[in-house]
Amino acid sequence: MPRFYPEPSFSHQLPSKVGVLLVNLGSPDAPTAQAVRPYLKQFLSDPRVVEIPKPIWWMILNGIILNVRPKKSAAKYASIWTKEGSPLRVWTEKQAKLLKGYLGERYPSQLTIDYAMRYGNPSIESQIRKLKEQNCQQLLVVPMYPQYAASTTASVFDEVARVMQKTRFQPGLRIMSPYFDQPAYIKALAQSVRDDWMNNGRGDHLLMSFHGVPKYTLEKGDPYFCHAQKTGRLLAEELGLTKEQYTVAFQSRFGKAEWLKPYTSEVLVQLAGKKMGKLDVICPGFAADCLETLEEIAMEGREDYHAAGGGVYRYIPCLNDHTLWISGLAELVSVELTGWLTNGKCAKNEKSMLEQRDSRARAFGLQK
Numbered sequence: 001m002p003r004f005y006p007e008p009s010f011s012h013q014l015p016s017k018v019g020v021l022l023v024n025l026g027s028p029d030a031p032t033a034q035a036v037r038p039y040l041k042q043f044l045s046d047p048r049v050v051e052i053p054k055p056i057w058w059m060i061l062n063g064i065i066l067n068v069r070p071k072k073s074a075a076k077y078a079s080i081w082t083k084e085g086s087p088l089r090v091w092t093e094k095q096a097k098l099l100k101g102y103l104g105e106r107y108p109s110q111l112t113i114d115y116a117m118r119y120g121n122p123s124i125e126s127q128i129r130k131l132k133e134q135n136c137q138q139l140l141v142v143p144m145y146p147q148y149a150a151s152t153t154a155s156v157f158d159e160v161a162r163v164m165q166k167t168r169f170q171p172g173l174r175i176m177s178p179y180f181d182q183p184a185y186i187k188a189l190a191q192s193v194r195d196d197w198m199n200n201g202r203g204d205h206l207l208m209s210f211h212g213v214p215k216y217t218l219e220k221g222d223p224y225f226c227h228a229q230k231t232g233r234l235l236a237e238e239l240g241l242t243k244e245q246y247t248v249a250f251q252s253r254f255g256k257a258e259w260l261k262p263y264t265s266e267v268l269v270q271l272a273g274k275k276m277g278k279l280d281v282i283c284p285g286f287a288a289d290c291l292e293t294l295e296e297i298a299m300e301g302r303e304d305y306h307a308a309g310g311g312v313y314r315y316i317p318c319l320n321d322h323t324l325w326i327s328g329l330a331e332l333v334s335v336e337l338t339g340w341l342t343n344g345k346c347a348k349n350e351k352s353m354l355e356q357r358d359s360r361a362r363a364f365g366l367q368k
């Protein structure tokens with residue numbers, strides 16, 4: 001019997017292209033209260049981030065937080081903003097470009113690498129659409145958070161699933177596992193500390209400050225606390241530090257509930273009281289520098305430490321574009337791509353999937 005409709009797809013006959021999407025948290029478009037407000041609204045309306053029952057939270061969020069916080073938050077953003085924009089977005093974009101340099105050579109024309117932000121721009125939805133238009137039939141989403149937390153990693157899953165729900169022809173999909181204990185990440189972290197020691201001298205204590213989450217999330221089964229502790233221990237082992245030479249702590253408390261302890265702000269006061277020579281501070285839970293590291297730790301933390309009588313305070317930057325980190329990320333991504341990039345064929349001159357669909361539809365007289 002003749003078929004008068006387009007086949008569901010003939011693209012399986014073509015060598016497929018793989019899209020890799022690095023995803024980080026996101027920033028406002030500008031360091032102004034007007035730009036921070038919609039960003040915070042989107043961020044803090046995510047039920048993965050704030051787990052308070054919706055009717056109560058909506059009153060607090062719309063009645064208080066969105067009236068007070070944007071102005072304060074904008075001033076903080078203004079203190080770290082660069083000519084190119086938010087450091088988090090700028091670093092993430094650079095990481096995607098550098099990764100393309102590494103993996104593009106290994107898999108010419110088979111890979112498209114880009115980045116997206118969970119909140120703000122460029123959105124996960126717009127970037128997935130872009131990758132599909134570039135003929136990507138497989139998609140690897142890489143949440144850039146080393147430690148898994150429902151408020152970050154699961155929220156990326158949720159958003160990807162929301163986008164897929166609206167998609168008729170869905171790509172093959174993988175979401176990279178958290179890499180909190182992967183040698184590629186631990187070794188890069190350790191080398192970034194050694195580099196800093198080489199240039200600026202070695203500190204007497206290493207404070208590892210991770211972003212906090214409410215304590216109830218741990219009680220509900222979130223692995224974030226354990227992942228952070230393990231990263232801390234592995235980094236200390238790699239650097240040959242004894243238990244007395246480092247501390248794991250949690251920063252960025254939000255609201256009145258109890259968060260993971262010890263709080264970085266309290267540890268800084270305790271360490272200042274010990275009158276040690278020099279304190280090194282690193283934020284291993286962030287793959288790129290951002291508001292939480294550059295303002296809260298490098299600026300505010302230093303002031304708090306000095307105010308409590310502490311001496312020399314050195315902030316060690318995040319992994320950002322460290323060579324060992326980009327090669328490490330390439331290794332982590334390559335493992336996930338196994339099976340998708342084996343035939344070595346090149347999709348260089350293929351038409352995009354949408355062009356193919358349209359020409360097939362035209363051939364069947366279904367489109368002008």
Ligand SMILES: C=CC1=C(C)c2cc3[nH]c(cc4nc(cc5[nH]c(cc1n2)c(C)c5CCC(=O)O)C(CCC(=O)O)=C4C)c(C)c3C=C
Binds near residue numbers: 252
């Ligand atoms: C309200 C609860 C929050 C939870 C839970 C939370 C978890 C969490 N966040 C990050 C990483 C980042 N957070 C950043 C900023 C930021 N975080 C919160 C609140 C929670 N985070 C707020 C309100 C803000 C915005 C700034 C402010 O007003 O204070 C950032 C920086 C973004 C940037 O533009 O630079 C990052 C990164 C993790 C890893 C995490 C859970 C583990």
Ligand SMILES: [Fe+2]
Binds near residue numbers: 211252
């Ligand atoms: Fe946060």
Ligand SMILES: [Fe+2]
Binds near residue numbers: 252291292296
């Ligand atoms: Fe903060």
